Amino acid sequence: MNRSHQFRRLAGTGALLVLAAAFAAGLAAAPVAAAAPPDRPEGLQYPKLDFKPPRAADYRVKLANGMAAYLVPDRALPLVTVTVLMRVGPDLDPEGQEGLAATAMHLLTRSGTAAMTAEQLEERLAFLGAQLESGMGGGGGGMFGIGGVALSGAESRVTLNLLSKDLDEGLALLTACLKECAFQEDRLQLRKDQMLQAMKQRNDETANIEEYQWGFLMRGDGHWSNRYATEASLKPLTRDDLVAFQRRYLGPKNFVLSVSGDFDKSAMVKKLEKAFAAWPTTGENPGLPNAPAAPAAQGWFVTGKDVNQTRVSLGLRALDRYDPDFYAAQVMNYVLGGGGFTSRLVNRIRSDEGLAYTVRSTFEGGFYYPDPWRAFFQTKARSTAFAIQIALTEINRVRDSLVTAGELETAKNALMEGFPARFPTASAIAGALAADELTGRYAKDPGYYQDFTKRVGTVTLPDAQRVARRLLDPRKMAFLMVGNAAEMMQPDGKHEVTLEQLAGGAPKPLPLRDPLTMKPLP
Numbered sequence: 015m016n017r018s019h020q021f022r023r024l025a026g027t028g029a030l031l032v033l034a035a036a037f038a039a040g041l042a043a044a045p046v047a048a049a050a051p052p053d054r055p056e057g058l059q060y061p062k063l064d065f066k067p068p069r070a071a072d073y074r075v076k077l078a079n080g081m082a083a084y085l086v087p088d089r090a091l092p093l094v095t096v097t098v099l100m101r102v103g104p105d106l107d108p109e110g111q112e113g114l115a116a117t118a119m120h121l122l123t124r125s126g127t128a129a130m131t132a133e134q135l136e137e138r139l140a141f142l143g144a145q146l147e148s149g150m151g152g153g154g155g156g157m158f159g160i161g162g163v164a165l166s167g168a169e170s171r172v173t174l175n176l177l178s179k180d181l182d183e184g185l186a187l188l189t190a191c192l193k194e195c196a197f198q199e200d201r202l203q204l205r206k207d208q209m210l211q212a213m214k215q216r217n218d219e220t221a222n223i224e225e226y227q228w229g230f231l232m233r234g235d236g237h238w239s240n241r242y243a244t245e246a247s248l249k250p251l252t253r254d255d256l257v258a259f260q261r262r263y264l265g266p267k268n269f270v271l272s273v274s275g276d277f278d279k280s281a282m283v284k285k286l287e288k289a290f291a292a293w294p295t296t297g298e299n300p301g302l303p304n305a306p307a308a309p310a311a312q313g314w315f316v317t318g319k320d321v322n323q324t325r326v327s328l329g330l331r332a333l334d335r336y337d338p339d340f341y342a343a344q345v346m347n348y349v350l351g352g353g354g355f356t357s358r359l360v361n362r363i364r365s366d367e368g369l370a371y372t373v374r375s376t377f378e379g380g381f382y383y384p385d386p387w388r389a390f391f392q393t394k395a396r397s398t399a400f401a402i403q404i405a406l407t408e409i410n411r412v413r414d415s416l417v418t419a420g421e422l423e424t425a426k427n428a429l430m431e432g433f434p435a436r437f438p439t440a441s442a443i444a445g446a447l448a449a450d451e452l453t454g455r456y457a458k459d460p461g462y463y464q465d466f467t468k469r470v471g472t473v474t475l476p477d478a479q480r481v482a483r484r485l486l487d488p489r490k491m492a493f494l495m496v497g498n499a500a501e502m503m504q505p506d507g508k509h510e511v512t513l514e515q516l517a518g519g520a521p522k523p524l525p526l527r528d529p530l531t532m533k534p535l536p
Contacts, residue, residue, distance in 0.1 A: 068437060070478035093275050099163065105300070142180050163455070229491045245531065318523070321395075330487070356424055359389060369393045369401045391405075399511045493517070
């Protein structure tokens, strides 16, 4: 019987067990009389939320080599997920070698080891029914939560998922990639070709144009987050460059482990000690990435693209996640534009006027330094000015008057009652705690998870108005519009407002960037 058939049998057996348990639970509950339903939905009663968030101390282990590991056992399935998080981002690219870190991290698990070619590694992983992947950023969730860790963009990860009985071999393959990746020449050339092809498409979609232009406006050309790989920086990259980068940054001093699944905690500690004991280099921890040196741009900007829809972003640099107003800002933003159909921007721009399908505002709070508050939507070119006018009206209204008691209650309840959804699986718990260790929240705000609902619960109506006045000043905002510049400058025929009236003059042209150099085009 092959491995895939074994796994299908395992999944089928698990499904039957779940159904059997549900049926048994239903039989046990049958004698209990159900309460009569209320006449109206408002009469529904729910038990008080009683959720105990995970405590880092319950899962954190310090290995002999100094690495922190978060171990969250879960015996529901005979599977284990191991993620190695590290502070490796584009800020570590030497000048003229932009794209080096991203290339190294992508190839780490895809280009062989000292003992195995890339093809042999892939064949062995397929035989084990295992997944081994690497890359910059948090990665995608996948069926078993592979990747899915919330990161800032200045971090990378390597994730292994496999049957628990094959863990020893899996750890050996994982550490072989981390220690002695071969960076096989044909795989390096393939990756270069893929990246060069992707570069050529940078200006194809307005969504991509909006993102890079917004990044330049908020953090400046010189910031590491805006140092894009180019044709000139990518083509000369060699295997030796990748090996030198790996030896410098990949080692225990720069690793945090997230481990979840079918294991005994004490046995897992022994396996990890063995797997990460003998390391050719300690690995350099580069510390925190630099904050933007330049102030965020202010004013009105337009990038021309011959499409019939305008992408609009407006906002300004705001706060980090340690700011005392972080929780009040979350509540206020939920009321303004972060709460879906309960929020003011969505109700006014989408529901009342039908000007956009998706409308949203975000106030995430920077990991290392203040990040922007941003509202964004997409609308017909000639509706651009009227939609922005509505957004400005709602921003000024949340600054000038108190939100209602109902809005405040809805926002606070949504944030508090949605909080447990951050931890749906053992993998999510381990990943969240490990990411906090890597990015510094474990050291700076160890009570974050335990105190989250309490901190949100203390936000008052005056707090919401105060933080709106403090942070949301339209005079300091940047307004970015990507689309048909001539069309968006025209009124829509129903409303007199124009972009020139809102901006106090013509918006500043913000040229597209050459896709291969990322320099502004003439």
